[in-house]
Every structure is written in structure tokens, then in C-alpha cells.
Amino acid sequence: MRIGEVSRRSGVSPRSLRYYEQLGLIASERESNGYRRYDQVAVERAIVIHMLFGMDFPREIVTSVLACTGDAPAEAHDALYAQLDRVRADLGERIETLVATRSRIDEFLAERASSAAA
Known part of the structure; x- marks a missing residue:
């Protein structure tokens, strides 16, 4: 096609x-x-x-995922596991940062709402 x-x-x-x-x-x-x-x-x-x-997966991870299709050798799966383990740790850090940022924004908005109501 x-x-x-x-x-x-x-x-x-x-x-x-x-x-x-x-x-x-x-x-x-x-x-x-x-x-x-x-x-x-x-x-x-x-x-x-x-x-x-x-x-937002990098090309290296995409390549590894594609390499794990079909009759992929165990080494391909091991490499993907290691890469995804690192991505998972990075995501955890990003999530923590985002949650902290959201909390600060919530505090700011609550303070502004209190000030505006007074």
C-alpha cells in the first residue's frame, strides 16, 4: 500500500x-x-x-520496544526492561515535582480567594 x-x-x-x-x-x-x-x-x-x-518516549526506547516484537531474544527484553526502569524513575520524579507545584498553586489560589472575600 x-x-x-x-x-x-x-x-x-x-x-x-x-x-x-x-x-x-x-x-x-x-x-x-x-x-x-x-x-x-x-x-x-x-x-x-x-x-x-x-x-514523549525517546527514540532509543521506541527502537527497543519495536525490537521486542515477534521472536525477540531475551537480551532485547532485558535492554528494554532496564530502559523502562529508568523512564519509570524519571516519571516518578516528574510526578513529585508536579504534585508539589500544584500544591503551591492551590495555596496561592486559596490565599487570593480569602483576600478577595475579605
């Missing part, structure tokens, strides 16, 4: 699909007229890639 069809089926823009291909995350074959030709696997991979990038 051509890039437009992959885009329609996956919900990923043609520009993003070309970018994913440039990164080596999906593959296509070139027809004699130069058009890209993708298979069904590209649609499924594009959906996963788009979702992971949408969650």
Missing part, C-alpha cells in the same frame, strides 16, 4: 511516516515510479511508534 493508505489506516501523517522511515523504524520498498510501498506491518508499527512518541 502507498503512504496515503498507511496514513489513513494508522492515523499517522505522511510526514511522520517518512520521518519514521528516515529513523529506520519502519520500512518501505520503492516502486519503479519512486513511490513508497508499505506492507500491513508498517501500519501496525506506525501506530505503536506514534503512540510512544506521543508519550
